[in-house]
């Protein structure tokens with residue numbers, strides 16, 4: 001089964017590239033940029049990744065990314081992840097990135113975009129991985145700041161496949177960003193948002209109504225509202241679920257208690273994703289294998305999950321057709 005899960009052509013729709021920063025690279029970049037870390041070793045950093053909730057993770061996540069200063073750092077960060085993902089059978093990756101968390105440290109949008117775009121090109125040429133870019137806004141920062149950053153990113157709008165909304169959810173409802181997302185809609189830029197991770201199911205409704213998103217990142221709390229579940233099913237809204245993330249951030253007590261089987265049973269469009277693989281215990285394949293162990297799913301179930309991601313990814317139709325036929329080949333391989 002693990003061989004099958006590895007061979008499945010997996011598309012990752014929910015990945016924070018800054019959350020793919022492994023401690024090993026963090027130490028290399030800290031030394032290169034003369035930045036001091038609060039850890040004496042890689043092992044000490046990993047030991048500190050013991051979270052009680054989303055905020056306790058975000059504190060270390062923003063601290064960790066402080067080693068990213070130059071274009072080369074963003075290139076190295078992304079290539080490091082693309083290589084690991086490639087080894088796990090990932091064929092397409094949609095990168096969330098957090099410009100505000102870099103701008104506030106004096107790192108320019110140009111450094112971020114140039115480094116990530118150079119890595120995306122190399123991933124395409126050397127690894128055959130396609131990628132998409134989701135510029136996320138920090139919901140615990142003022143909405144006006146998000147709008148300013150969005151406008152200042154106009155030279156890079158053509159690189160964006162979507163905008164997103166992340167960071168501390170509770171107390172920061174989607175509607176706070178209604179005008180930012182409206183502006184993106186006017187420009188024809190698709191929209192996604194984290195909702196129903198720690199926040200209530202109402203935030204999922206708001207993300208659909210006020211932000212007009214095509215996907216909900218996480219969304220696991222939708223089950224608290226039957227009407228919402230029916231709507232998500234009817235409107236075929238994609239949920240980018242991140243099983244190991246939800247365990248590590250104590251959204252659920254353990255993986256066996258995760259609502260994933262219920263989400264599938266409800267007929268929702270579910271995908272599996274890693275969120276912040278360097279902090280939550282592993283990448284896509286690790287998440288797939290953990291679900292196999294927790295839920296005992298069949299090959300057909302994993303194939304459905306992988307297909308959902310390919311069908312709803314931000315990719316051109318030629319690439320989608322290629323990857324869907326690769327999926328069929330894996331399913332029918334002897």
Ligand SMILES: Nc1ncnc2[nH]cnc12
Pocket residue numbers: 016019054061166167168169194197245275276
């Ligand atoms: N799981 C998560 N939820 C909200 N914001 C994030 N930023 C990075 N990972 C996140």
Ligand SMILES: [Zn+2]
Pocket residue numbers: 014016166194217275
């Ligand atoms: Zn996320």
